Amino acid sequence: MDWGKVKFFLGEVLRNFTRNAGMQATAIGTVAITIILLGAFLFVRATLAGLGSDILNQIEISVYFTNDATTAQEDALRSTLAHDPRVATVQFVPRKEGLAELRARTNGVIDTSLLTENPLPDKMRVRVHDPASVPNVAAKIRKMKGIGNVVYPQTVVERLLQLGGVLRRIGLVVIAVFLLVAGIIISNTIRLTVFARRREISIMQLVGATHMYIRAPFICEGLLDGLAGSLIAVAVLAGARYMLWPKLLLALPWVQLNASVVNGPVLVGQLLLVGGFIGVIASWISVGRHLRT
Amino acid sequence: MDWGKVKFFLGEVLRNFTRNAGMQATAIGTVAITIILLGAFLFVRATLAGLGSDILNQIEISVYFTNDATTAQEDALRSTLAHDPRVATVQFVPRKEGLAELRARTNGVIDTSLLTENPLPDKMRVRVHDPASVPNVAAKIRKMKGIGNVVYPQTVVERLLQLGGVLRRIGLVVIAVFLLVAGIIISNTIRLTVFARRREISIMQLVGATHMYIRAPFICEGLLDGLAGSLIAVAVLAGARYMLWPKLLLALPWVQLNASVVNGPVLVGQLLLVGGFIGVIASWISVGRHLRT
Amino acid sequence: MISIRSVSLIYPNGVRALDNVSLEIGKGDFVFLVGHSGTGKSSLLRLLYKETVPTSGEITVDGIRVDRLKRGRIPALRRHLGVVFQDFKLLAEKTVWENVAFAMQVTGAHSKEIMREVPRALDLVGLSHKSRMFPGELSGGEQQRTAIARALVNHPKLLLCDEPTGNLDPSNTTEIMELLLRINLKGTTVVVATHNQAVVDRMRRRVVRLEDGKIVTDEERGYYYLGLGQGQVLSG
Amino acid sequence: MISIRSVSLIYPNGVRALDNVSLEIGKGDFVFLVGHSGTGKSSLLRLLYKETVPTSGEITVDGIRVDRLKRGRIPALRRHLGVVFQDFKLLAEKTVWENVAFAMQVTGAHSKEIMREVPRALDLVGLSHKSRMFPGELSGGEQQRTAIARALVNHPKLLLCDEPTGNLDPSNTTEIMELLLRINLKGTTVVVATHNQAVVDRMRRRVVRLEDGKIVTDEERGYYYLGLGQGQVLSG
Numbered sequence A, B: 001m002d003w004g005k006v007k008f009f010l011g012e013v014l015r016n017f018t019r020n021a022g023m024q025a026t027a028i029g030t031v032a033i034t035i036i037l038l039g040a041f042l043f044v045r046a047t048l049a050g051l052g053s054d055i056l057n058q059i060e061i062s063v064y065f066t067n068d069a070t071t072a073q074e075d076a077l078r079s080t081l082a083h084d085p086r087v088a089t090v091q092f093v094p095r096k097e098g099l100a101e102l103r104a105r106t107n108g109v110i111d112t113s114l115l116t117e118n119p120l121p122d123k124m125r126v127r128v129h130d131p132a133s134v135p136n137v138a139a140k141i142r143k144m145k146g147i148g149n150v151v152y153p154q155t156v157v158e159r160l161l162q163l164g165g166v167l168r169r170i171g172l173v174v175i176a177v178f179l180l181v182a183g184i185i186i187s188n189t190i191r192l193t194v195f196a197r198r199r200e201i202s203i204m205q206l207v208g209a210t211h212m213y214i215r216a217p218f219i220c221e222g223l224l225d226g227l228a229g230s231l232i233a234v235a236v237l238a239g240a241r242y243m244l245w246p247k248l249l250l251a252l253p254w255v256q257l258n259a260s261v262v263n264g265p266v267l268v269g270q271l272l273l274v275g276g277f278i279g280v281i282a283s284w285i286s287v288g289r290h291l292r293t
Numbered sequence C, D: 001m002i003s004i005r006s007v008s009l010i011y012p013n014g015v016r017a018l019d020n021v022s023l024e025i026g027k028g029d030f031v032f033l034v035g036h037s038g039t040g041k042s043s044l045l046r047l048l049y050k051e052t053v054p055t056s057g058e059i060t061v062d063g064i065r066v067d068r069l070k071r072g073r074i075p076a077l078r079r080h081l082g083v084v085f086q087d088f089k090l091l092a093e094k095t096v097w098e099n100v101a102f103a104m105q106v107t108g109a110h111s112k113e114i115m116r117e118v119p120r121a122l123d124l125v126g127l128s129h130k131s132r133m134f135p136g137e138l139s140g141g142e143q144q145r146t147a148i149a150r151a152l153v154n155h156p157k158l159l160l161c162d163e164p165t166g167n168l169d170p171s172n173t174t175e176i177m178e179l180l181l182r183i184n185l186k187g188t189t190v191v192v193a194t195h196n197q198a199v200v201d202r203m204r205r206r207v208v209r210l211e212d213g214k215i216v217t218d219e220e221r222g223y224y225y226l227g228l229g230q231g232q233v234l235s236g
């Protein structure tokens, strides 16, 4: 092993990097900004997805028993649901409580003193893990004995599921577009930095340098540009996250914003990877362009 | 007027443009992509804002009369509301209909045959133009005679208004950030194209060209880069708009997506302006950097 | 025309290129600047069109205090000089014609004038047939002649030539030197930094000799080597 | 060493730079390439290290059919040649030392060897004291000598010099030509394209004369001008 060579190569990369400081700064800045956009978008998307599933998770199925339902039938339903892996929670609401609830819900508009008899049946509230299984669970309950009406906000569930699906698809497309955009912008930037040094490349060739030999420092440079840009981006995103998050929580206290939906280290890793990868690919291709002599 | 000079200047700009075709293509591509992002964001924002106000506009105030309210009192409310400019529509719901509605709403769970008497009062449904005025209108109604309960989804209104405010502020910040980002990316790109020709600039200076003389073609080039990029972006955005919009309407038929919230020509103008302006400024500054000899 | 008074030049890297140089060149003079490689000839010329500024001393060119000249006035100075740069400094993205025309355009010359003068200048250096080519498509000597044409085209009052014949064959060299002489006879001051012994010895003009950044001799009708004609050195 | 058989070269812009040229240069030869500006000297050299490819004809260098050489094999060819380019072609972002070292690094030389050979080459051209400077901080002649040092450092079997003394003063020129002679005596084949009449006439080596892309004469002990020593032309 010729350590002199290694030392030289690293020195070479570092020298190129510092001697073209202005150009490198421009490239790194562009990478950083692009990655910030990408990261911010991924973050917002994850947060919104978390928010959406929170809303959906609050959807419940109301199961009304017939007036002649037996306790055995009610217990049967309860145990069936307890064994159903899709079901999260089950809550029994006796008819009396139901009336109180109705009254409270209509804000005292219904004058219960006018009622000679309770018009409500017993009721069971069922929540499921995955909102998508609401219709199936409801259908299963309907088939059991002693069950009168099984109600859930059908259109709401359908629409939210539909909306979720559309948004998920749009989200994927936008991520793909964003990655593409980030890729194009970063690679354009690095291509221009290589272009600015096309004369150097052609001289190196004339002196007898192989394509690999010429490429190596440029590729390391691309990698450094990409990583440095991504690191800056990650720092800015992290800063924004810790500065703005509390403000957002304060502004919208009732929204169940869940920061943990975003896996920080993984996202950081992904962003660094994207930056470095694009840097390498871009310089590889751009140098190649100028090697065709 | 020396037309030869004008012809020469235009020829100069065109020649520079075509002789550095690869570099120009890179710059234009970057501008286009940045402007597409910006345009897409502005478009989505406008659409979401439209959607949000649609939802808010559907909020209604339920006014329940006392059981002993007179027809005169009911008419008084009606005429008061008719003269209130904030109010959009007023609908009277007699207690009988109210019961039918309640029954329908609870999906027949309430066994109305068990009711000896209708527990519901007469009701009036009020919609306003600006959701923000809901609380004030409600308070005004409460002060009138013969009114029992005035109900509106208070928390929903409050939260939506709050959310709208926060989103509007976030939107403004994001627009500012986006403009900045677009500006930085475009100007970085153009700066690099100028950097690639720093030797040319210094030679021009040595031959005795004034700063303005050197700048002029570069600035025109920046303008062309900016405008060409923006034009491509506008074309892509328009294409996407007419391709994707019907699909979205089909996927979410119940969402009141309103395309007209986006003023096409104005947006196109703004995007072209942004592109061209940044191109000019960026090349102005970048050339200046290399003129300091 | 040119008055240099106790000028010293120390480059940012610490190299002392000129050391207390004083030189007077009159209107219409023809002066050779000779000296070893790296002795400060190009640096001296560079001071005259303010590519570099002196560390100390005064420089006057055509009545203008160049060392004190404000940045905004530099283009005007340069437009009245013709400079043949040692490394040509041609614009790679312009053709030969455009490169020469450029020097006129910056002066705000009328396009008719440009159409007349550019072909004439190219003809003088024998490059009319290459006017549509780019510098990258020219031989070394052709590039050098393009640079000469560009310096001439404006009929400057002062012509600075830095090694203008380094890439030219002897017959071309003779033509170019005769061209410079003719221009000089019309009243243009000409300063030529050169290593071409044959040219200097044949023309017997004023020779300013630099050594290590100092002017060591200044002869009215000098040779390339101090007091010696070419033949003598060759036989020695 | 070099065998050129009926080679023609027409550039993309239509210029016929070489017209059915045939030339044999043996191992250890020392050859001057002379001719007017734009006559095809640089083009001929460029063919030998495959910067340009001939339109027709065969070129063999050191047993390698250069005209047929695959692109991937070109670096290996160039590493065994030393080339002094007419426009130097120095890497602006590397110091003098790094520029010279670069030519060794691309051959995969051990760093110890590099540390030994680079200073030696710089010393030969008299540039040891400028090794840490960048090309932009050098005088024209210093740049040229850097280019010469880079071409020498690998001890190439074939040395191609395109106008290697255009920016050097006579004493420097003599030194460099003596250096080339010494290298030649050690067995290196040397081809020098030059306009320097004094050098050619003094050294009396093989002179290949080009005119309009054709070889017109090829003399064993020639002068710069056909059959004439320098003095004769000067007096003529």
Ligand SMILES: Nc1ncnc2c1ncn2[C@@H]1O[C@H](COP(=O)(O)OP(=O)(O)OP(=O)(O)O)[C@@H](O)[C@H]1O
Pocket (backbone or CB within 6 Å): C011, C012, C013, C015, C016, C017, C035, C036, C037, C038, C039, C040, C041, C042, C043, C044, C086, D130, D136, D137, D138, D139, D140, D141, D142, D167
């Ligand atoms: N831009 C610069 N920065 C630093 N040092 C420089 C610069 N230009 C020239 N030098 C140094 O100044 C000295 C004089 O250089 P100059 O170019 O004036 O020499 P010259 O007489 O023109 O030589 P040549 O005949 O080789 O062209 C040299 O030692 C050179 O290395």
Ligand SMILES: Nc1ncnc2c1ncn2[C@@H]1O[C@H](COP(=O)(O)OP(=O)(O)OP(=O)(O)O)[C@@H](O)[C@H]1O
Pocket (backbone or CB within 6 Å): C130, C136, C137, C138, C139, C140, C141, C142, C167, D011, D012, D013, D015, D016, D017, D035, D036, D037, D038, D039, D040, D041, D042, D043, D044, D086
């Ligand atoms: N890359 C190129 N593209 C097109 N034409 C070229 C190119 N290089 C050289 N030429 C033309 O080919 C001819 C020969 O050029 P070449 O450089 O070989 O001349 P040369 O003998 O080296 O001249 P000089 O002594 O001036 O350097 C010239 O007419 C030149 O204009």
Ligand SMILES: [Mg+2]
Pocket (backbone or CB within 6 Å): C041, C042, C043, C086, C162, D139, D140, D141
């Ligand atoms: Mg010089």
Ligand SMILES: [Mg+2]
Pocket (backbone or CB within 6 Å): C139, C140, C141, D041, D042, D043, D086, D162
């Ligand atoms: Mg040549």
